[in-house]
């Protein structure tokens with residue numbers, strides 16, 4: 001058994017997957033580990049199939065327990081063979097040194113993940129800036145939360161997914177969900193929605209697909225993908241025309257409304273109906289519901305955000321919420337539903353190309369001075385901002401790009417847009433090291449693979465979708481031969497001759513608290529003990545005696561003048577529109593029984609029973625036109641690549657749209673199809689829309 005000291009023991013911890021971070025109680029030791037849901041404030045005894053199945057993977061036969069290196073270090077086509085840590089780390093350090101010597105400091109890069117703990121994300125950012133002295137670090141949250149973060153910072157001066165507790169959803173009279181499907185992605189969260197609807201609340205879902213969430217709503221608006229901005233501007237147009245604007249709130253708490261008022265003048269309802277496909281009557285019902293609710297909430301998620309105009313689209317929904325006086329009003333507001341387990345904390349502690357810990361800007365001299373002092377380095381030695389995730393990947397192996405890359409907790413070969421291009425860039429690297437617990441599609445390409453500890457085997461903190469900082473607790477020892485990512489980074493830094501990197505999570509958390517002190521995401525008043533005693537703490541917590549901040553913006557926004565900022569935004573066409581060659585719209589997303597790039601969930605026997613094959617959704621009319629039968633194999637083709645799926649014919653999708661899940665790689669890689677057109681502010685790729693051709697390949 002892997003129980004500490006033999007026997008069994010139970011540990012309170014959290015599901016490893018999504019941002020709801022459901023509380024669980026694990027039993028581990030002499031027998032294979034099991035878990036049961038806990039009565040934690042977010043899930044209150046609920047758990048989805050992903051969470052239930054998570055312990056299966058801890059002892060999975062494909063689990064990596066020894067480092068892997070190429071049999072011939074000069075030939076990446078030679079097989080990966082097991083090695084000692086000594087040999088593996090020697091190779092990593094030798095590659096770093098050679099690249100630095102031949103190509104400069106910025107030619108060594110780091111790529112992190114939103115599944116890392118706060119401590120690991122912090123340590124990874126510090127490792128890049130202090131041990132490697134490179135500007136080249138970014139992470140997969142750029143593909144997830146960056147547009148919402150960009151809009152929230154622009155509008156409110158601060159980005160925390162939900163600026164209010166999840167429980168507020170149960171109390172709201174009206175909730176509008178834009179491009180969000182929690183019934184499939186985080187089912188236990190539905191209890192808050194269900195409680196509201198049982199009280200008679202109006203729930204309006206805006207999604208090109210009639211998802212499980214949409215089916216449970218009181219109203220479903222089904223716009224064409226990438227027209228959400230026009231829809232939001234249209235709703236604001238109606239609010240102005242109908243006198244529904246909260247003028248007192250706008251005058252007291254915001255700036256910039258006049259420009260927005262002028263900007264939406266052209267978004268009259270029947271034009272918006274033509275642009276989006278949403279009938280005028282549904283537009284009106286949505287605005288009137290939001291305006292008349294005593295408590296009204298607008299939530300956006302990836303459906304609205306993963307576009308080349310993702311920041312502006314999110315801003316358009318924030319503009320509407322501001323005009324109706326929602327943000328900062330008790331029980332009301334705008335929020336974004338975070339995706340990855342530590343999608344929130346992952347973006348706060350310095351693994352983003354443009355940020356330092358505490359959610360500070362890397363270009364801000366005061367922020368640099370503060371963090372440099374905590375790190376014991378000269379602020380002038382800290383690198384500046386680097387390239388965003390896709391741009392970093394797209395420059396791999398090129399002149400001026402990264403040549404030696406360290407990837408931690410990310411499977412970019414499946415999750416990055418235009419995945420075939422990214423795979424070819426990964427092959428162009430001089431050296432690739434990947435830390436993971438399974439041989440992911442990215443790890444398969446590596447020169448060195450480092451086996452890391454899984455969630456139940458490590459200590460750390462995560463920050464959930466509400467900004468609640470909670471503890472991941474160690475329930476069992478890692479398998480012999482496996483190392484925690486904190487220890488790995490401390491070891492690598494030591495071998496590079498740089499001191500000051502601890503392998504102990506609580507020590508790193510205390511340092512993270514000091515580094516974040518005074519910044520927007522201030523953790524300095526949080527300790528592991530307080531998290532234990534208070535069921536997590538909502539940041540900011542600027543002092544040991546501070547109670548935390550469940551609700552933000554009640555008095556003022558985090559802008560210099562304390563007012564929220566309206567921002568005029570205009571609908572722009574998607575980068576790719578259907579044409580004769582690629583006549584339909586492709587959108588991508590998740591299914592209930594798989595998670596992200598599938599590195600874990602595709603290996604789970606119980607989840608594979610539920611979602612074994614990737615299925616593309618097509619409307620019956622489209623299927624008929626193309627001669628496609630239920631479960632037939634179809635090929636989707638875009639300007640970037642092709643991928644095959646089984647057809648799932650359903651009238652839940654618009655006839656002009658095809659949906660493909662992105663959890664698979666290889667011949668069923670949805671991201672082999674997606675468009676890497678980037679948002680100018682957030683650098684978010686256009687995952688949610690491109691032009692596609694569909695053809696039948698054969699029978700199931």
Ligand code: SF4
Nearest residue numbers: 015018021022048051
């Ligand atoms: Fe895990 Fe999210 Fe499912 Fe909860 S909802 S069990 S956190 S995947």
